[in-house]
Amino acid sequence: GAGVSQSPSNKVTEKGKDVELRCDPISGHTALYWYRQSLGQGLEFLIYFQGNSAPDKSGLPSDRFSAERTGGSVSTLTIQRTQQEDSAVYLCASSPGTANEKLFFGSGTQLSVL
Amino acid sequence: SQQGEEDPQALSIQEGENATMNCSYKTSINNLQWYRQNSGRGLVHLILIRSNEREKHSGRLRVTLDTSKKSSSLLITASRAADTASYFCATDRYGNNRLAFGKGNQVVVIP
Numbered sequence: 001g002a003g004v005s006q007s008p009s010n011k012v013t014e015k016g017k018d019v020e021l022r023c024d025p026i027s028g029h030t031a032l033y034w035y036r037q038s039l040g041q042g043l044e045f046l047i048y049f050q051g052n053s054a055p056d057k058s059g060l061p062s063d064r065f066s067a068e069r070t071g072g073s074v075s076t077l078t079i080q081r082t083q084q085e086d087s088a089v090y091l092c093a094s095s096p097g098t099a100n101e102k103l104f105f106g107s108g109t110q111l112s113v114l
Numbered sequence: 115s116q117q118g119e120e121d122p123q124a125l126s127i128q129e130g131e132n133a134t135m136n137c138s139y140k141t142s143i144n145n146l147q148w149y150r151q152n153s154g155r156g157l158v159h160l161i162l163i164r165s166n167e168r169e170k171h172s173g174r175l176r177v178t179l180d181t182s183k184k185s186s187s188l189l190i191t192a193s194r195a196a197d198t199a200s201y202f203c204a205t206d207r208y209g210n211n212r213l214a215f216g217k218g219n220q221v222v223v224i225p
Contacts, residue, residue, distance in 0.1 A: 043215035056211040
């Protein structure tokens with residue numbers, strides 16, 4: 001596709017359940033980012049992948065959060081034992097190089113934990 | 115911690131007027147970028163200004179950067195209803211694997 005694709009666009013889950021969020025970056029983009037945005041707030045950095053290098057996981061808020069990127073392309077963000085405070089829009093972005101320049105964002109996944 | 119604090123937080127203007135919003139940051143940067151977000155979903159990159167630049171233009175957008183004051187401003191000239199959105203500044207620090215985003219400015223352009 002032409003842009004960054006995220007699925008699902010909306011996810012409603014019960015507290016304590018696990019969820020998986022998917023991101024398809026733009027083909028050829030080596031950098032992939034996950035951010036989280038709570039209602040009316042700015043973007044909170046979660047994790048960064050660059051090519052085959054070890055990811056920068058320094059933004060993950062707890063060990064319930066994990067992410068992987070297979071084959072340098074598709075990425076999955078997993079949240080285990082979801083809590084109500086995990087409710088947010090989860091945004092994925094990709095960029096073509098190693099510099100943090102011009103990120104291309106997907107439309108996000110709205111996660112609601114009941 | 116997030117760098118970038120936009121000021122003011124909300125702005126309501128008439129179509130055709132100019133909109134100005136500011137952003138301040140705390141540490142040295144490589145570049146500063148502005149993004150637009152419609153309806154609380156994906157962000158769109160608007161403009162990037164490097165630390166050695168002072169002003170940049172793109173269409174109706176004008177961005178300035180004052181590294182001595184650690185601040186930037188975004189000016190949208192001749193605003194349109196379609197400019198209604200949230201605008202975020204984001205800073206890139208050397209060696210940092212992320213952009214640090216501010217909390218955003220909500221701009222409403224009244225037709």
